């Protein structure tokens with residue numbers, strides 16, 4: 415992984431240096447306003463410092479160039495960043511991930527005192543048992559571990575049980591590569607030290623508490639295997655886990671009008687997750703804040719209230735709304751209706767919320783998307799509620815993945831503290847994250863996913 419820092423007079427300038435140097439695959443780790451220091455600082459303006467990372471193969475893929483580097487390019491790399499150089503993040507994380515510190519301090523105290531102590535149950539660090547491919551849960555500070563999102567016992571019907579077993583087997587298969595090599599080298603001097611065992615346990619604890627699935631915790635550990643073996647610094651470990659997780663979340667996608675207008679954007683997802691409300695929020699942002707020409711279409715005519723709801727928002731915003739009444743009418747009329755909208759930058763399409771098990775409605779939505787996609791630049795956003803349990807989210811994602819690519823929107827983050835499913839679903843689907851919504855207020859309660867903030871929260875920060 416290559417991590418560099420870039421500065422500019424403003425954020426855009428620093429970002430363009432990032433893109434020029436690392437390409438579009440670069441992940442922004444941090445953006446910092448640097449205030450001028452010392453005498454004369456009153457007369458100087460603040461600058462912007464962007465820390466960006468990219469996996470090494472991405473750099474070579476995108477920017478491999480055998481020509482002599484230009485002077486400008488050479489100047490853009492202000493500083494080659496090592497883990498130490500991202501100490502800012504480590505400090506923030508150390509506070510966020512305070513449980514690790516407490517445990518490490520406690521261990522230090524225990525080593526310093528000669529009187530043997532009876533460890534208290536809440537701070538006792540169990541021995542790191544060999545984990546031959548089995549769930550490490552039992553070995554990880556059970557007292558503070560909250561119960562899993564779902565368990566085998568909760569699955570009653572036999573079909574679901576079979577699906578559960580299949581998914582669980584997949585999870586099992588990804589555990590071994592992480593744990594096994596660590597254990598195989600247990601006596602090796604280069605194997606992870608005791609502090610790092612503690613770190614791994616605490617990391618499991620914190621992430622499991624946020625309902626990140628074990629499979630994905632193991633993915634992260636696998637990525638930081640080298641650091642775990644070679645580093646003895648908590649700063650390095652924290653920086654590493656933070657960076658790996660931010661990289662895994664990737665750069666969020668935002669709806670941007672395409673070169674070919676209008677861009678047609680579909681919002682799909684289960685009932686009641688907040689599709690219509692989210693469309694109103696996005697439409698308002700585009701129209702009011704960005705001065706874009708926005709139009710709405712609703713294909714949700716199964717309930718009168720649904721069309722009325724969007725009509726109300728359309729009236730307030732002063733944007734056109736077209737209602738499509740049936741799948742047949744949809745096929746016959748969509749093209750001509752959209753033609754009336756040709757002048758627009760973006761058309762947001764509300765679809766019917768349905769259970770992913772409803773084949774007929776699923777087929778209608780598929781038809782709608784493919785019909786329009788043949789003629790217009792289009793994008794699909796799968797809207798999911800952060801309050802939905804993991805297994806259901808996986809089933810929903812599976813059913814939509816069968817017929818379309820999508821980006822992910824998570825709603826109702828104000829209703830849950832557990833945000834692990836955002837990480838889980840990103841990794842499960844490979845789809846880009848995009849927006850999160852945090853309340854019912856239109857248009858305010860929506861923002862683009864901030865990967866840095868999300869990871870800090872996942873690691874126990876605020």
Ligand SMILES: Nc1nc2c(ncn2[C@@H]2O[C@H](COP(=O)(O)OP(=O)(O)OP(=O)(O)O)[C@@H](O)[C@H]2O)c(=O)[nH]1
Pocket residue numbers: 684685686687688689690691692714720766767768825826827828829851852853854859
């Ligand atoms: N707390 C909270 N409520 C939300 C959020 N987004 C939407 N809602 C509420 O969720 C409820 C359903 O929202 P809708 O926008 O109608 O959801 P929908 O997906 O269009 O629903 P259907 O059309 O019935 O499939 C409404 O009461 C919204 O106000 C959010 O981010 N947080």
Ligand SMILES: [Mg+2]
Pocket residue numbers: 689690691714720764767
């Ligand atoms: Mg709706």
